[in-house]
Amino acid sequence: MLGHAEAWLRAGVSFYAMPSATVTSARSKMQLYASLSVYVGLAICLIFFDLKKQTFSPIKEGISNVAYFVGEALSPSDDWFLQFGSHLSYKLSLTQENEAYKQGQLLKDAQLQIIGSLERQVEELQALLGLYQRSPYSMQAVTVITATDSPYEHTLMARFAENAPVDLGDYIIDAHGLVGQVLSVEGVIAVIRLISDRRASVHTQILRTGLRGVVFGGGARGGLKLKFVPEGADVLVGDVLVTSGLGGQHPFGIPVGTVVSVDGEETSTFYQILLKPSANLHANEDFLVLTGAVRADLFDHDQKE
Amino acid sequence: MSLFLHKLSNAKIAWSIVLGLFISSVGLPGLAATMAPDVLALIIFYWATLGVSSRPKMGTVFLLGLFVDFSTGGAIGMHSLKYVLMLTIAIQLGNRFQMSPVLKQIALIVLVLLALEILLGGFVWIFLKIPLDIKSVIVAAMWGLVWPLVAAALDKNYSRTGAK
Structure with missing residues (x-):
């Protein structure tokens, strides 16, 4: 598009005589390149002053320290992931173990009740037998x-x-x-x-x-x-x-x-x-x-x- | 993916940029700082290729780069320059990039990142006479391989309220 605009200009045609869409596009392109030039220049200057003159070192150091502590506080560490995974697996195994114990306990309770009932029945029958015999x-x-x-x-x-x-x-x-x-x-x-x-x-x-x-x-x-x-x-x-x-x-x-x-x-x-x-x-x-x-x-x- | 009918949510764009800023600044657990992905660059690139309505302003991008530079302790202006150039390239490519095959997109992203890293490394060499670290340049460029993931995540994150 910029090439077209330049062609129009080279041909001696007035800039304002170009179709409006082409003019808008050309302007936006020019604005983009202008902005790009400014920001690239600014960035290169910053890089120069930082790398060559160490201008931003004190600020950078301070901010970097703060960012480090904030980052450490916010970002989970490897240990955290490992501990969390270990905690989850441990909890899962404990839950399963607990369920197994509960099932076993229920069975044992039922068995104990049956045994208790049988013992009582045997005692009663023994008493009846004694009564019958005498x-x-x-x-x-x-x-x-x-x-x-x-x-x-x-x-x-x-x-x-x-x-x-x-x-x-x-x-x-x-x-x-x-x-x-x-x-x-x-x-x-x-x-x-x-x-x-x-x-x-x-x-x-x-x-x-x-x-x-x-x-x-x-x-x-x-x-x-x-x-x-x-x-x-x-x-x-x-x-x-x-x-x-x-x-x-x-x-x-x-x-x-x-x-x-x-x-x-x-x-x-x-x-x-x-x-x-x-x-x-x-x-x-x-x-x-x-x-x-x-x-x-x-x-x-x-x-x- | 329809790029032209959907009105993008500014909040979604802002949140994605904040998330990218966080990852680019803090990094990921288990990764050395030099190996950390510059997700923010990919996010900026994505929104910039979608169109004018979602495109971050150049000044904003510049400031984001400054923030990343300060938080990572890198040379001030490096990320600003990188993001500004990425934004410009994305604007130049525009919808043609979005409509191209994924493999072509990945290749292009990797090449752009590689070129930018070499450019930034060139500034370091010019000002400090430190030779380019090829390994870190390649690693930074290889993060472009995650482009489909970033694109897929952001694609699901914009509003379709304007699609009527």
């Missing part, structure tokens, strides 16, 4: 299949051996005491009403004093109640109640519960006595059914008194 009564083992979840109805459904003589009203016991009574039998399945059911009742006797009374299920509140005991009767917290054996159908002395509170009511002439069941009503899977005759003591009460 008992003069005929007994049959039953295994719980289902249990009701309702707080107002405490029943179990249990399976027993084929041809076992399980009948209505038979007592269900575990190694610690009375659990319930057979409510119905169909095939090898028996429905058991727990003594904590609000409709259950057991005729009992306080082991310490011989005082008789009827124990009822606590229903939704759980536990047991000894009702119709007149105020002034000799009942203390900690007294053990056992089956009375009245009627001859069931044996005497099966632990039913322990007195946990004795309260008098102003509106009633009877005590309100609460008991804790001796048996583990809701914990075990295996129980025994008393199916035989009734005579001697089944449980050793010496330790309970």
Whole structure:
């Protein structure tokens, strides 16, 4: 473009007679070269004064120091990259290791729970076996299949051996005491009403004093109640109640519960006595059914008194 | 890459120049100061070839060069001269450079950088009688090989709001 402008000038044509676009382009080119000349000259001067005369050395030194410190502060070093990489890889490996430990711990916890459950089951079965071996009564083992979840109805459904003589009203016991009574039998399945059911009742006797009374299920509140005991009767917290054996159908002395509170009511002439069941009503899977005759003591009460 | 329809964002240009200034002044970790890339030169070259709207002013370029010289402790005026010449060459090449194949662009950039480094080395030889360090000249010129990276990064960084 500049060549064209020069050609126009050489031809003697007036500069202002050129087409406007060409004039603008030529002017901008000239401005560019003019600026370039100025800045190149300035730069060469600066280079000369700096290299030859050392004019800018003090300023350069000061600024260079500041820039060095700023650069050091802002720019990450090799060490920083290495440390960061090492930190990331270390963190990653730690996270993976931690996950592995957590998984292992979960498995171990589950295994421990299984072992604990098995130990408890074995202990319970050993206790039942001991009871079975020293008992003069005929007994049959039953295994719980289902249990009701309702707080107002405490029943179990249990399976027993084929041809076992399980009948209505038979007592269900575990190694610690009375659990319930057979409510119905169909095939090898028996429905058991727990003594904590609000409709259950057991005729009992306080082991310490011989005082008789009827124990009822606590229903939704759980536990047991000894009702119709007149105020002034000799009942203390900690007294053990056992089956009375009245009627001859069931044996005497099966632990039913322990007195946990004795309260008098102003509106009633009877005590309100609460008991804790001796048996583990809701914990075990295996129980025994008393199916035989009734005579001697089944449980050793010496330790309970 | 459409060069003519898109309105360039001044903020993006400014930020890219600031980033280039930082890299050119401070360098990159793990690289000796003499081996550091002069990214700012490539950035100036890129914006200058795009057109008038994105072209940095010569005075600005000169001052940027001064800043780099002071921060790196080099001879004052060296980078100013380099950037001013690069800007002029870029303006002269203009859109023809942008439309040429990438390999040709790289070759041209490397040649320009090589020529400028030799020129600057010539000033050092004239004023201080120190011979040209061929190794550092070649290294500086070889940084022109990263031109496609710089161009790709800047290409994604300008606004397309004016493309309607």
